[in-house]
Amino acid sequence: MSFTKLGLSEPILKAIDEQGYTTPTPIQAQAIPLVLERKDVLAGAQTGTGKTAGFTLPMLELLMQNKPQLKKYQIRSLVLTPTRELAAQVHESIETYGKYLPLRSTVIFGGVGINPQIAKIKKGVDIIIATPGRLLDIISQGFLDLSCLEMFVLDEADRMLDMGFVHDIKKVLKLLPASKQSLLFSATFSKEIKQLADNLLDTPTLIEVARRNTSSEMISQSVHFVDKGKKPELLSHIIGSNNWTQVLVFTRTKHGANKLTKKLEFDGISAAAIHGNKSQGARTKALADFKDGSIRVLVATDIAARGIDIDQLPHVINFELPNVPEDYVHRIGRTGRAGNEGEALSLVCVDEHDLLKNIQKLIKKEIKVIAIDGYDVDPSIKAEPIQNGRGGGQKRGGGQRAGQGQRGGNSRGGNDSKSSNQRGRNSNNRSRGDVSRGDARKQGTTNRSRNR
Numbered sequence: 350m351s352f353t354k355l356g357l358s359e360p361i362l363k364a365i366d367e368q369g370y371t372t373p374t375p376i377q378a379q380a381i382p383l384v385l386e387r388k389d390v391l392a393g394a395q396t397g398t399g400k401t402a403g404f405t406l407p408m409l410e411l412l413m414q415n416k417p418q419l420k421k422y423q424i425r426s427l428v429l430t431p432t433r434e435l436a437a438q439v440h441e442s443i444e445t446y447g448k449y450l451p452l453r454s455t456v457i458f459g460g461v462g463i464n465p466q467i468a469k470i471k472k473g474v475d476i477i478i479a480t481p482g483r484l485l486d487i488i489s490q491g492f493l494d495l496s497c498l499e500m501f502v503l504d505e506a507d508r509m510l511d512m513g514f515v516h517d518i519k520k521v522l523k524l525l526p527a528s529k530q531s532l533l534f535s536a537t538f539s540k541e542i543k544q545l546a547d548n549l550l551d552t553p554t555l556i557e558v559a560r561r562n563t564s565s566e567m568i569s570q571s572v573h574f575v576d577k578g579k580k581p582e583l584l585s586h587i588i589g590s591n592n593w594t595q596v597l598v599f600t601r602t603k604h605g606a607n608k609l610t611k612k613l614e615f616d617g618i619s620a621a622a623i624h625g626n627k628s629q630g631a632r633t634k635a636l637a638d639f640k641d642g643s644i645r646v647l648v649a650t651d652i653a654a655r656g657i658d659i660d661q662l663p664h665v666i667n668f669e670l671p672n673v674p675e676d677y678v679h680r681i682g683r684t685g686r687a688g689n690e691g692e693a694l695s696l697v698c699v700d701e702h703d704l705l706k707n708i709q710k711l712i713k714k715e716i717k718v719i720a721i722d723g724y725d726v727d728p729s730i731k732a733e734p735i736q737n738g739r740g741g742g743q744k745r746g747g748g749q750r751a752g753q754g755q756r757g758g759n760s761r762g763g764n765d766s767k768s769s770n771q772r773g774r775n776s777n778n779r780s781r782g783d784v785s786r787g788d789a790r791k792q793g794t795t796n797r798s799r800n801r
């Protein structure tokens with residue numbers, strides 16, 4: 350299958366070709382023809398499957414098929430995303446794929462000045478990519494009119510709901526015209542997502558490219574059991590000894606991200622933190638520095654990391670496991686993107702054994718255990734409730750679900766810790782070989798990606 354068979358026109362094919370894409374990914378092969386037929390689509394797609402091009406390419410194509418006269422503040426297409434980073438990345442994709450087309454797009458999100466955004470809309474745009482809060486703000490000020498919208502895309506709908514945007518989404522839906530094409534993308538399908546889909550979509554076609562809640566087969570996953578206090582040192586050791594140059598590290602809290610960044614810097618590993626307490630400018634700079642290789646490690650919380658798209662990101666490390674198992678899938682989805690291999694390593698302390706169990710249940714597989722000399726667990730350390738930090742946890746992680754982790758730590762942590770510690774110890778000899786073999790391979794991966 351090649352892009353030329355999908356019904357896209359020459360200027361778009363040229364832009365795709367310049368990206369070096371030769372074959373559509375499965376989601377693209379399925380979604381593009383359906384969207385071009387103006388069908389409503391409900392798409393189940395993991396992160397990293399190429400879903401952005403799956404909707405942006407046919408959107409550009411359709412927008413080129415007619416040229417209505419827009420009144421001031423009217424737009425033709427709206428993409429709603431949960432985070433600023435994802436909005437910026439979708440916008441970047443639209444600019445890239447649409448570089449030979451006379452269509453104008455802009456991105457709207459909070460945390461930066463509203464006036465330049467309004468000024469852009471005033472000049473006239475066809476496509477807006479937005480996060481819900483700022484979009485509603487601009488609409489309420491009378492600077493945006495959705496009454497002529499031709500296409501509406503709800504991207505990463507599951508994450509939108511997780512982040513508490515359900516009311517904002519409903520407000521936006523009320524402002525859309527009855528006759529429009531709608532697409533809904535979600536990695537998982539809860540009851541709430543199905544309800545949202547029922548409200549929004551008109552006899553949609555369902556497409557799914559990967560089993561729900563499973564982690565990509567292209568990602569090699571492993572776990573290293575380690576005492577909590579030794580995690581920072583082990584992290585520096587792993588990054589330093591493997592000479593990894595581009596590593597995305599996840600912490601559970603914003604405070605934890607800052608602290609770990611300082612520790613990495615202290616150990617001579619350049620790093621920056623990205624989380625909700627950072628200004629938009631700082632977030633953008635951290636991401637840009639990470640992408641261009643100026644820093645080796647980006648330490649992120651879950652919400653901030655959502656939407657981070659870096660081509661061929663070779664390594665993701667969970668410094669702490671997430672409270673919500675689905676977040677594990679999202680986190681490791683940052684590597685192994687669009688058919689490239691990736692490695693995801695989780696550092697797991699005795700407090701987190703229940704979280705690991707829940708993750709393995711969700712992904713329906715046992716994650717390989719590795720061990721590095723000198724970082725054996727101390728079996729006398731007992732599990733403690735997981736601290737999410739005062740106001741530092743992610744919105745939902747700090748709430749009810751965080752409690753799950755706490756309960757687990759208290760009630761069953763003791764037994765679990767024994768069996769898992771045992772597993773960690775038993776695996777030492779076997780895994781050491783794995784680690785050194787892995788090192789060579791990892792080094793190769795890093796070099797390959799650097800050369801690209």
Ligand code: AMP
Nearest residue numbers: 370372373374396397398399400401687
């Ligand atoms: P997405 O799932 O949309 O975030 O895309 C994941 C990554 O895959 C991005 O880095 C895209 O640039 C890349 N990508 C998208 N489509 C293709 C394709 N057909 N071939 C290779 N890479 C692609």
